[in-house]
Amino acid sequence: MRHVFSVRIGPASFRVGSDWRAPVDQLRALYAGYPAPEGGIADYTVRLSATRPWRRFVRPSVAIAGDYMLPDAAPLPLAHGLLAAEMAMNLQLALGERRFLLLHAATVERDGRAIVLTGESGAGKSTLAALLSARGWRLMGDEFALLDPETGLLHAFPRLVSLKNAAIDVVRAALPDARFGPLMAGTPKGDIRHLVPGEAALAAMDQLARPVRLVFPRYGFTPDARPVGAGEAFVRLTQASTNYVALGEQGFDALTRFVRAVPAIAIDYPDAASAIAAIEAEA
């Protein structure tokens, strides 16, 4: 690979190699405040390859690869190289991680107490986590909650926050001084722009937190809140985990312990303000 970038995000480190300079330059700029992998050796390797050698010059498109691959992952145009890199990094962690139970969730923390927000794409995880970070919560991550099976504590994974469509302007208004990546218009997920987590999130990325609330937010509905029982939370989290099956009994123990210890609530919301109020009322 001609261009290489390495970074550590919480307990996971990545080495991204690319046939092109642009995605690596963008990563280097956006992850400027992050540490390098410990000992210089990354946990995961990501490759952004030209789909065909000659396509590096003619209509360049990016195929993502690494230790773990999805055979059906479609190549992306080079203009979306940053998105491809982020997707590839997530994929390596999602499929390769064995130290932690991975939950597809955003996490914020205050005074050592963490709120875990989980739900399908479009539920508002990233948006709500970013908005909560503007209100003094520490952003632990917008994509994966890393649950330590031994301790029941959460590790932070504060990667770039992936904001989509209308959420981009909502978060820019709430965090006017924050740094953002380039606007990538018309990706398979719509318009995407990355938010760089603030200094507080980076400075505390190695601090663990105890989960105290599990929230299932749902955007686009009249305000409502209902408690979610441990059984339903367990079922929904097995679906929201990328490595539950791979962890075997350790995953079962970690998840049953989590849903028994952490009260869960489902929150429907029509706008960000009502969701924030409902979540902070739980904290």
Add this chain to the structure above:
Amino acid sequence: MAATRYRAPAQGGLRIAALDDLVAIYHRASGITHLAVAPVPELMEAMAGEWRTLDALADAFGLAADERGALIERLEELVATGLVEAA
């Protein structure tokens, strides 16, 4: 012909966690998590590591003759999931 007998894994073969009205059962042999409600955990316990006939299980739960059909259905479901053996 001998009556069909059923057996669930011995206690060490399963991890069972009650989660409100659901029970999560981790089957160590297959690595599969099953979700169940009453009376499945009780049924599993009654034949944990021991071959039991339908009659013995029906007696253990004090079932009337017209309730045996439901017991047979539950047992056949458990056999289909691999949690219970039939012989």
